[in-house]
Amino acid sequence: MPLNVVKLLGFSVVFLVIFGEIENHVSSPNRWDKRTSPRSPFSGRNPSFSGRPDRSPSPTRGDPFASPRRKNGGDGPLRIGVTLNQGIFKCRWTWGKMTxxxxxxEKFKKFMVDFNKNYGSTDEKWKRLKIFQTNLEIIDQWNREQGTKRDGSPNKAFGITEFADLTQEEFAEKYLMKPGRINEGFNIEKLKDLVKVEESETDEGEADKSKSNGRNSPRKARSRENTKAKWSFKKPESDDQGLAPRMVGSSSGSSSGPPPSYFSWSDESYYPPVQHQGNCGACSEMSLQSVLAILYSKRKGASKPLSTQQLLDCVENNSCEVGATYQMLLETYMLKDGVFLAQERDYPYRAVTQECLHRNVRLRGIVKVLQMVHSRSENEIINNVRRTPFVVSLVGQYLQFYTGPDVIVNCPNDERPTHGGALVGYGIHDDVPYYLIRNSWGSNYGIKNGHVMIKRGTCCTHLCTLGFQIRTKTAADVS
Incomplete structure (x- = not known):
């Protein structure tokens, strides 16, 4: 046999052995079944769950980032009993999978560092890596279904978030409410009846006396305030209370005239930071607290975060596991009794339900006048959000992987809402009109330190859209 032929065959054998070893190295048990494609929540099927089969890891697996041994137990290179052409084809296919x-x-390693993820065992790390890989597929699919921008570039709204190692079922259990729960029993007519209380003068001297004697009993004070405060459901005719923030292009703060093309409460210097609800179904409490805190901070001219834990603890029949409906918060707490506003620093968030600690904290003020705005149409929301942020309901399962910078364009209205947020602004991004929603998953989420852009008229934002105007009793307001 000619020497050149022998050399060529020898080179081919070495080539196949090397790539066979590469295949053996990368054929780790973390590969998902290619025949099972992720279910998209935008496909018209049930968006809450992916329908993925159980892919629990084998209990004998080692570290997913360690070099695996051969499947047949040996340490040597993988034997390849194929022809030269078959071997080359196999090597190319293997190289693509390896990449x-x-x-x-590599993305999972970075994810663990970025979000400080520590798993208790190697098996758990394997499990989370598999879920992470599947979620990468889902993220790619969701972005494809977003379509393209006017310049033809992809519309990218989704990416790797702190929830990228959770299945859709786990995410819903930890961070969302049961479908429809947040709007359960919502009755705007009943709320209107509750706020129709006759006006009378508030006894500021009584409040001062109570404060000076060291008796800060919210239960008694709330009962007294309930009969003396004016509750109005009418939209204010003028902005004489200084409650509307500065609009883009205007220094007057007036909401008269046509609305600007962009507005956001989050641009104000006093805007309170976004909190993280943790493993507690407190999204409705956090969204209501956010609206009140923004208005309260506006009046004080500085950031004054209010207590979410106060709402979690002091509303009857409330818990992290079930979560309060907006009707519960308003009917049984806010409107019925009036409410003292505890600041976050005095009544910090614990992400667990505990005993109501009204008497153990310094309470910063009481709602003296509460004006509610119920807006359902886009025009009403745009006109009124410059006066007050809104609590809104959302289809939360579509928010798991939101990173921006683009708008979520296809969140449906035909699903029951599972989450709550605060509508704090609006604008137009790449020809897409959007609402800016303040979320409750921390400042690292989404855009603008904890916010998400959702196309107007989508995601059930119109089902429960309530805004407020507040005045606080200066005699009881000590900060």
Missing amino acids: SDAMAE
Whole structure:
């Protein structure tokens, strides 16, 4: 046999052995079944759950980032009993898989560092890596379904978030409410009846006396205030209370005239930071607290975060596991009794339901006048959000992987809402009109330190849209 032929065959064998070893290295058990494609919540099927089969890891698996041994137990290179052409084809196919898996593992390593993820065991790390890989597929699919921008570039709203190692079922259990729960029993007519209380003068001297004697009993004070405060459901005719923030292009703060093309409460210097609800179904409490805190901070001219824990603890039949409906918060607490406003620093968030601690904290003020705005149409929301932020309901499962910078364009209205947020602004991004929603998953989420852009008229934002105007009793307001 000619020497050149022998050399060529020898080179081919070495080539196949090397790539066979590469395949053996990357054929780790973390690969998901390619036949199972992720279910998209935008496909018209049930968006809450992915329908993925159980892919629990084998209890004998080692560290997913360690070099695996051969499947047949040996340490040597993988034997390849194929022809030269078959071997080359197999090597190319293997190289593509290796690149995909290696990239996913590198992203997972970075994910663990970025979000301080520590798993208790190697098996748990394997499990989370598999889920992470599947979620990368889902993220790519969701972005494809977003379509393209006017310049033809992809519309990217989704990426890797702190929830990228959770299945859709786990995410819903930890961070969302049961479908429809947040709007359960919502009755705007009943709320209107509750706020129709006759006006009378408030006894500021009584409040001062109570404060000076060291008796800060919210239960008694709330009962007294309930008969003396004016509750109005009418939209204010003028902005004489200084409650509307500065609009873009205007220094007057007036909401008269045509609305600007962009507005956001989050641009104000006094805007309170976004909190994280943690593993507690307190999104409705946090969204209501956010609206009140923004208005309260506006009046004080400085950031004054209010207590979410106060709402979680002091509303009857409330818990992290079930979550309060907007009707519960308003009917049984806010409107019925009036409410003292505890600041976050005095009544900090614990993400667990505990005993109501009204008497143990310094309470910063009481709502003296509360004006409610119920807006359902886009025009009403745009006109009124410059006066007050709104609590809104949302289809929360579509928010799991939101990173921006683009708008979520296809969140549906035909699903029951599972989450609450605060509508704090609006604008137009790449020809897409959007609402800016303040979320409750911390300042690292989404855009603008904890916010998400959702296309107007989508995601059930119109089902429960309530805004407020507040005045606080200066005699009871000590900060």
